[in-house]
Amino acid sequence: MKKILILILILLSCLPVLAQNWDWGDPIDPLQAKFKVLHYKLELTLLPDSQSIQGSNTITFSAEEKLDTLRLNLINYYQVEKVVMNGAEVKFSHQNDMLDVIPIDCTCDQVQVFYSGKTPIALNPPWTGGFTWTKDDLDNHWMGLSSQGEGAKIFMPALDHPSSQPTQGADLILTAPKPYFIASNGRLLEVKESEGSLTYHWSTDYPINNYNLNFTLGVFHEEKLDFQSASGKTIPMHVWVLQENRAKAKELLETLKVSTQTHEKYFGAFPFPEDKIAVVETPYLGMEHQTINAYGNNFQFIPMGKVNYDWLLHHELGHEWFGNKISVKDWADMWIHEGITAYGDWLFFWEHGGAEAYFSKVKKESRGITNSLPVVSPPNSTEERAYHSDIYTKGAMVIHSLRGILGDEVFFPMLKAFSSDDRFTYQNKVVTKDFTDFVEAFSGKDLDGFFNLYLYNTDLPKLKISKKNKDTYAIALQGIDFEIPLEIETSEGIKRLEIGKKGVEIKSASAPVVDPKGWLMLQK
Structure with a gap:
């Protein structure tokens, strides 16, 4: 009987860990409100055969008062091996997806957490996120990570709240078996080769949202160019696609270039010029990840004018301005x-x-x-x-x-x-x-x-048009207590009038058409 139980436990340990419906937000935890994260240094080894990770995260923080408890978030699927401050191991408690660290008596501003475990598997990425482990058509491992709905706690210990981000950026030092490449945020500082593995050191000095920290593993083909930004700076631009899609890489790169130029025209210069502009092919649809957007739209380019449009690529790239450069705290x-x-x-x-x-x-x-x-x-x-x-x-x-x-x-x-x-x-x-x-x-x-x-609110103003006589119409917007400019197409052309609940009267030989271009949301 004992042998059977052991066998069952072994078999269970081999099963993939399915992601739960983790969420984040709400009022910030009072213990977490006492400190701010300045920098993350994430050092991880990715193990595709076992769909697991192991390594550490070093969190640099600031606090205005001495902390009795440093509260971080990390899902309980991972095993925390030890926590170190000022070179010494410290006490900690890891339960309910919270990691409470008891600081030693020092003026320390760093904590290093060592942990490992099987990764949670995404159920419906990117909407229900986690890790997506699969293989490409050449039987190479291919891994993508999505965590907007779950937060960084599904892959690293962090202060996981939308109001928190490492204001001094992050270093991601990521190791994988040969011949795998890992694409991540920021700029690639160094690649180290050792027996059987490759280590990639990515770094960004820009503030970055927790869910934007990301890494994708695979055997990729790269295309690149130097992008001339509206700021006058030259920014490296990269696309990484699976080997079987290498014939589409140049077209994807050109599409990325056009989309970046278009965004720059209306939103201003690319926000992270010291890093890069990049997309990497992922085994799920896509997600904005600062300077390394996930792309899984199967190269569905639509001709528009003289260029190609890829809605997924363009949308996720737009988040570099709204989402990454401009970020909400709630x-x-x-x-x-x-x-x-x-x-x-x-x-x-x-x-x-x-x-x-x-x-x-x-x-x-x-x-x-x-x-x-x-x-x-x-x-x-x-x-x-x-x-x-x-x-x-x-x-x-x-x-x-x-x-x-x-x-x-x-x-x-x-x-x-x-x-x-x-x-x-x-x-x-x-x-x-x-x-x-x-x-x-x-x-x-x-x-x-x-x-x-x-x-x-969810109510919309109701448009009311009443014919007063042969060529006179009364136009009003019911349900609002202010006036709003509206275009009205009459027999004499388009007029622009301020209209509210009192309404206005206009002359027209034919029935007027209100808001013909559809500028406003109205009940008609």
Whole structure:
């Protein structure tokens, strides 16, 4: 009987560890509010045969007071072997996905955690994330990691809260068996070869979101070029694709180049010029990972004008500006990441397809708006609570509506100015009010009613058109207590009028068409 139990335990240990529905957000833990992370130094060996990892993470932190407990997050699937501070092992407790470290009596600002274990397997990456271990068509191992919904705790000990990021960047020192390559964040400083393995040292000095820390393993073909940025700097640009897809790599690189140029035109210079612009082919659809975006869209290029468009590549690249450079401190405001980035997708149609393609795209996407939940979630939301489809489509539509209200001569400089403002970028995280206050200050317009209606509520104003006599029509918007500019197509051309619940009367020999281009979300 004892032998059977041992055999069962051995067999169970060989099974893959399926990811749970981990989440993150909520109010920050009081113990974690007492310190800030400055830097992560992640040293890991990736073991594809056993789908496991082993190594350590060194966390450099600052605290205004002496800490009795240094609380980190790390899922219990991993075994913590030891924790070291100031060269000495310290006591710790690891339970309920929390790692509580009891600091020794010192003025230490670093802790090193040694751990190992089988990785959690992603159930539906990237939406339900984890590790995706598979093999390519040549029978080589291929691994991707996705963790936006789960946080960094599924692969390393960290202060796992959206308000926290290592403000001085991170070093990722990653080892794999030969001949595997590991693509990661930042710039590649060194490759060390030892018997049977390769170690890659990636480094970034920029602040970086926890879920943006990432690594992908495989046997890849690389294409690269030097990208001339709008800033005047030359930035390395790379694509890494599986060997069986090497024939598509140059086209992917060119598509990446065009998308970067398009984003730079509307959002400003690429935000991480000291690192790189890059994508790596992953065994799941994709995800924004600072300077190493995951790409799994199977090279579905769409001709648009004189260039190719890849919606997945373009969208994830847009997050380098909104999501990575500008980051929210509370998942409640996640629409700033997804909505403005989704609007950047629409701008590709404007830039390369023209006005007709742009307005057709807007019309198509707006049909998917559900208005089931407000775009902005309640304060201290978890990622799961804040994540829903309208943060993409309705969020983008809010930005599109702002363009209609402000006009291009104000809107486009405003968008670029916001993405370049030091108050909101890199280590300075934002909330929705930062954005709305900035737009009002930049434009000189009172837009409180507009933002409250479309960001914090689900009701839409109802358009009412009444014929008064042969050539007179009354037009009003019910359900709002402010006026908003609307284009009205009449027999004499398009008029632009401020309209609210009191309404206006217009003359037209034919029935007027209100908002013919679809600038606003209305009940018609």
